[in-house]
Amino acid sequence: MPDVAIPLMYAAADVLRANDRGERTVAAPRLYPHQWSWDAAFVAIGWGTVSVPRALDELRHLLRGQWATGMIPQIVFSAEPGYFPGPDRWRTQGLPTVPTDVQTSGICQPAVHSLAVWVIGEQARRNGGADAEAFEAFLADTFEAWFRWHVWLDDARGSHPSGLIEIHHPWESGMDNSPRWDAACARVRVGQMAPYVREDTKHVADVEQRPADADYDRYLWLVEQLVSVGYEDAAAREVIDFRVGDVFFTATHALSAAVLATLGDRLGRTAQANTLRGMAARARAAVAATADPETGHARDFDMRAEEWLRADTIGGFAALICGAEPDVYAALTSDLLGPDWCGHPRLANPLPPTTSPDSPAFVSRNYWRGPQWPVITWLFTWALRHHGHAEAAKTIAAAGRDQLADGTFSEYYDAVTGAPLGSRNQSWTAAAALAWAT
Numbered sequence: 001m002p003d004v005a006i007p008l009m010y011a012a013a014d015v016l017r018a019n020d021r022g023e024r025t026v027a028a029p030r031l032y033p034h035q036w037s038w039d040a041a042f043v044a045i046g047w048g049t050v051s052v053p054r055a056l057d058e059l060r061h062l063l064r065g066q067w068a069t070g071m072i073p074q075i076v077f078s079a080e081p082g083y084f085p086g087p088d089r090w091r092t093q094g095l096p097t098v099p100t101d102v103q104t105s106g107i108c109q110p111a112v113h114s115l116a117v118w119v120i121g122e123q124a125r126r127n128g129g130a131d132a133e134a135f136e137a138f139l140a141d142t143f144e145a146w147f148r149w150h151v152w153l154d155d156a157r158g159s160h161p162s163g164l165i166e167i168h169h170p171w172e173s174g175m176d177n178s179p180r181w182d183a184a185c186a187r188v189r190v191g192q193m194a195p196y197v198r199e200d201t202k203h204v205a206d207v208e209q210r211p212a213d214a215d216y217d218r219y220l221w222l223v224e225q226l227v228s229v230g231y232e233d234a235a236a237r238e239v240i241d242f243r244v245g246d247v248f249f250t251a252t253h254a255l256s257a258a259v260l261a262t263l264g265d266r267l268g269r270t271a272q273a274n275t276l277r278g279m280a281a282r283a284r285a286a287v288a289a290t291a292d293p294e295t296g297h298a299r300d301f302d303m304r305a306e307e308w309l310r311a312d313t314i315g316g317f318a319a320l321i322c323g324a325e326p327d328v329y330a331a332l333t334s335d336l337l338g339p340d341w342c343g344h345p346r347l348a349n350p351l352p353p354t355t356s357p358d359s360p361a362f363v364s365r366n367y368w369r370g371p372q373w374p375v376i377t378w379l380f381t382w383a384l385r386h387h388g389h390a391e392a393a394k395t396i397a398a399a400g401r402d403q404l405a406d407g408t409f410s411e412y413y414d415a416v417t418g419a420p421l422g423s424r425n426q427s428w429t430a431a432a433a434l435a436w437a438t
């Protein structure tokens with residue numbers, strides 16, 4: 001670990017401490033005062049470098065929100081005000097599948113949790129002693145919960161012939177206003193619903209960095225559609241205006257199921273481990289099958305319109321997350337590092353932009369339409385290393401750390417000017433800094 005990383009690590013750990021609310025970490029100090037699902041997974045990885053027990057608490061707290069179906073919800077709410085839509089808009093309370101003692105939203109987010117369990121487990125093993133013991137106890141306690149999450153994804157969201165995990169809301173992708181969803185969102189017909197006031201735009205200096213009001217109307221309308229069927233998955237497939245096979249989500253499910261299978265083997269849960277391996281293989285094959293014949297990049301599939309969604313975004317590199325045939329993997333890696341992506345001459349930092357700078361949809365400072373998100377960068381570096389491309393991972397990680405040297409731990413960064421954007425002191429950005437430093 002280079003010395004120069006040490007002050008950054010201290011600062012990153014301070015961000016997590018400031019955002020710590022006991023057993024959960026707010027995703028961002030003001031903008032996101034609750035626990036978000038995939039944020040919690042990355043944040044737990046960050047905590048793992050500071051305190052393994054605290055990392056495990058983060059994941060345990062998230063699991064308090066798990067539905068009886070197995071779904072891990074996108075948000076586990078706290079009583080802190082300042083975020084919209086809150087529990088009264090989601091109206092999940094009282095549903096038979098929803099926990100009675102915590103309030104949650106009604107959708108999910110990418111399945112990076114078992115990856116977090118794996119990474120924290122590696123850290124705990126390196127630490128040894130009490131950390132290793134705490135981790136083993138945690139794994140034995142929670143294995144079933146992670147298993148049920150993947151089974152739910154496979155059953156309730158993986159039944160389309162494409163094998164892709166389907167999502168019913170852009171928020172489920174974690175990449176809300178990505179151009180990946182433009183065509184599918186354009187088909188959403190917003191109906192009558194109660195008026196609302198956005199909170200997010202009160203917390204950012206420039207609304208141009210956030211999704212548009214028209215996006216929010218669709219997001220809220222899709223919530224109404226889900227409420228109308230009591231969040232029942234089979235019924236949701238029939239009524240929802242947005243039904244999309246998300247290739248990036250599918251890749252996270254494949255990767256996480258694969259590492260959870262290995263952990264299952266260690267626990268002696270052979271049958272469940274085999275089930276997970278089967279799911280991982282199917283999901284990986286589904287991702288591979290989406291490859292655009294011209295570019296080789298992965299594509300999402302609109303299950304409503306029954307057509308491929310073409311957008312030059314980071315989603316195109318989904319196979320790098322879950323693994324692919326060696327030649328395919330190598331080609332995608334060199335493409336990611338090459339002049340159209342990380343090496344694009346317009347970029348301030350040689351890091352993956354969320355949308356290609358050559359795409360007509362690219363906006364360098366608007367959320368998922370161009371900016372670089374450190375946590376996504378970290379995920380790619382971890383996956384590249386895991387799949388045997390350590391040099392590429394090192395190159396990108398070095399640039400990722402340089403970007404964070406501004407010490408703002410911003411939510412995302414303008415891809416062209418390099419300016420920090422969105423929330424400052426974002427928890428998962430601090431977590432990425434910590435994870436890179438180990």
Ligand code: 9YW
Binds near residue numbers: 037038173
């Ligand atoms: C929202 C918390 C979340 C992330 C999402 C990101 C954004 C906005 O913030 O969502 O209101 O949920 O798009 O990926 O989990 O950091």
